[in-house]
Amino acid sequence: MIDGHIHIERGPYTLDWINQFVSKAVEMEIDEIRLLEHCYRFEEFVPMYDSVCAYSEYVDAWFHRNAGVHKLADYLELIEQVRNVQFPVEIRFGLEICYFQEFEGFTSELTRDKGFDFLLGSIHFVDDFAFDHKAEHWAGLDVDKIYRRYFEDSISLAKSGIFDGIGHPDAIKLFGHKPSYSLSDYYESLANELSKNNMYADQNSGVARRCPKTASLGMNEELIRILKKNHVKIITSSDAHCPEDVGYKIKELNNRYHQ
Numbered sequence: 001m002i003d004g005h006i007h008i009e010r011g012p013y014t015l016d017w018i019n020q021f022v023s024k025a026v027e028m029e030i031d032e033i034r035l036l037e038h039c040y041r042f043e044e045f046v047p048m049y050d051s052v053c054a055y056s057e058y059v060d061a062w063f064h065r066n067a068g069v070h071k072l073a074d075y076l077e078l079i080e081q082v083r084n085v086q087f088p089v090e091i092r093f094g095l096e097i098c099y100f101q102e103f104e105g106f107t108s109e110l111t112r113d114k115g116f117d118f119l120l121g122s123i124h125f126v127d128d129f130a131f132d133h134k135a136e137h138w139a140g141l142d143v144d145k146i147y148r149r150y151f152e153d154s155i156s157l158a159k160s161g162i163f164d165g166i167g168h169p170d171a172i173k174l175f176g177h178k179p180s181y182s183l184s185d186y187y188e189s190l191a192n193e194l195s196k197n198n199m200y201a202d203q204n205s206g207v208a209r210r211c212p213k214t215a216s217l218g219m220n221e222e223l224i225r226i227l228k229k230n231h232v233k234i235i236t237s238s239d240a241h242c243p244e245d246v247g248y249k250i251k252e253l254n255n256r257y258h259q
């Protein structure tokens with residue numbers, strides 16, 4: 001079993017910290033962990049967020065508490081260090097990158113040939129709106145339009161050629177908002193582009209862990225069916241932000257896929 005999406009952001013860049021993720025993985029019978037950082041943790045990516053910070057005072061304050069705390073070189077040094085040590089599980093390192101269409105060139109410039117094992121592209125902002133922070137931020141917004149823009153952006157992300165996978169492809173559902181129209185056509189287009197670009201979909205238990213009342217576990221069933229039909233690879237993940245959450249519901253996610 002794979003846990004394909006684990007954030008190391010709450011600890012120092014040390015082997016000791018990495019070992020805590022490994023221990024939990026062994027306990028959860030996980031064979032491979034894919035460790036990553038949000039790209040905004042690195043000062044090189046900070047300029048990508050000017051417009052989302054300008055859009056919301058809340059996001060601006062959140063961003064300045066969390067962003068730009070490392071340099072990419074520090075992370076690459078940790079990766080090198082870990083690669084020189086034997087662990088009882090396979091470890092891969094990558095980045096979870098917020099996708100903004102206007103920053104495709106910027107993103108590929110910063111990440112190309114850096115030695116990452118994988119790059120995961122995720123939509124966390126829809127037209128500058130940080131949709132996954134608080135349900136009350138959705139008040140008064142046009143849910144149909146947000147869904148439409150979310151999936152249009154997801155399809156552009158897949159077409160961009162920058163990423164190996166797409167993070168939590170239907171996380172937009174996390175607070176229980178639903179569009180008035182069917183998403184089938186978007187699912188089909190997304191699956192088609194993922195397949196064409198040889199990308200995987202991140203089958204993620206983190207959304208349901210955060211929002212158990214409003215979000216079902218992993219991806220929507222119709223979306224899974226359409227991804228399978230298009231031969232898109234699916235990689236299970238916890239989206240853990242601490243060692244304790246490594247492997248969270250990975251077994252259940254695997255069972256769902258094989259149903």
Ligand SMILES: [Zn+2]
Nearest residue numbers: 096122167168
């Ligand atoms: Zn994410």
Ligand SMILES: [Zn+2]
Nearest residue numbers: 005007096239
């Ligand atoms: Zn994540």
